[in-house]
Amino acid sequence: MEFFNLKVFRYDPTKDSQPYYKTYKLPVEKGMTLLAALFKAKEEQDPTISFRYNCRAAICGSCAVRVNGHAALACKVQITHLLEKYQTDTIVVEPVGNIKPLKDLIYDMDWVIDKMKRIKPWFIPKEPPPPDGKEYRQSEYEHNKIDFASDCILCNSCMSDCNALKANKDFLGPMVISKAYRFIADSRDGAKKERLEEVLKDYNLEWCVRCMECTTRCPKEVQPYENIIRTRIIAAEEGYKTPGEIHATIFEQDIVNRGLLNEMLLPMRQEGILGALKRAPFGIRMFFKGKVNIADFFGGHKIKRLDEVKTIYEVAQRKKKDVKIKIPQIFGLVYESKRKAKQQGGNQS
Structure with a gap:
């Protein structure tokens, strides 16, 4: 295939009453990312195309879009891989789902930021700084519980494909709850109760429909769905009688x-x-x-x-008293083992 069609969602609220799609014919180039294709279309065919980008290294999350119906980072996915994956000569690019588009591929971040503020996504220490002046410490065992969740780049890919958020815009969404879990499960943080009570409001933990689209689309293996389940487990361990716990x-x-x-x-x-x-x-x-x-x-x-x-x-109940490892910790350790295995495989190749 020498050429492919880049079909881009277009919308300018200053002059368009309804969104529309415009197609650009581009050459298939080895190694070309979707972001590079958008730049090529903008620079050579239509300078009015608007989209977000920054690091171009799958770190900042700015360039998240929907590609043929599913969320992805434009700077990470390659054109040849997409054409092969979808068995088509047309790649459809839209702004991420479930969030109001502002112009072309740019969407409203304020709505998401307002949700994020509710769970206070920053470290609130439960103790004064260590007397030796060094950083707050925690064991490797405790760190494994939050390591994967700390990798979230706030790209909104999980929010884009969340079926529960599509049905209920008041739902906090997987990215917000996953970020809350990162601090709730942090042994050094002192606002566990405050954050738990915030994510328990309005049945937020119950709204998840377990479709796992958030985890499937996450470009950084943060496991948003699993983090929602881990948060529910922690809430139960802390004595909160949620509908799920009662169920x-x-x-x-x-x-x-x-x-x-x-x-x-x-x-x-x-x-x-x-x-x-x-x-x-x-x-x-x-x-x-x-x-x-x-x-x-x-x-x-x-x-x-x-x-x-x-x-x-009865046997399970007796054994329960002897089990020291909690389920969230097991999940974290399993994830860490997989990541180390992947790193070792990459070093060998």
Whole structure:
């Protein structure tokens, strides 16, 4: 393929009533990044194209865009790889999703910054500086919990492809919660409670729909989805009774008592009578679709060999007291092992 089509989202609010797309025909050059292609189109065909960029080294996050429907850093992805990946001769470039476009590929950062301010994304020490005048210290074990989360470059790639944010603009979003986790899990920081209470407002931790698009699109392996789950675990460990924690507790009780989940009574047990009434129309539709077991409204039946399930549960409860490593720490250690293996492989090549 000698040429490809660069189809760019165009919008100038001073003269355009609606956005539109304009296509530029460019030569396929080995090693050309998407950002380089945008520059070529701007310098040789249309000087009015507007986009953000800065470091050109996948560090600053300024050049994040949507490429054929998915978020990416324009300075990182190469044209030949994109053409091969999508099996097409046309690359469609748009501003990141879920955020208001301002002009062409430039989008509104104020909306995201306002969300970020709520979780205070800066270090708030819980102790005075060390008397020896050196930096605040922490063990390698503790650092592994936040190492990956510290790599976030605030590029908004995860926010762009977040399905929950698309449905609810008030949701803080994966980038903001992930940045909150970076400080919540920091053993040196003193504002854990304050940040936890902020991300727990308005069911923010519950809004995540677990699609994992944020982690899939993250260019720096920050794991935003996993950081949301880690934050939920920490909130539970700190004693916060979130809807997710209550949900899990009810499931645990069902497994111990009957070996099966009773999802018919779940809304009432979790949200009370008013919560159950809100879900009544959905329950009625389920009934007429044959998805409701009437017996579950009266407690339901118990599985056979329930005694074996209870034995497993009792053993797990005893072992729980002996486990010193928390799940967020396990995730961090696994990630660190993968990264070290990748670095060693790169050094050998």
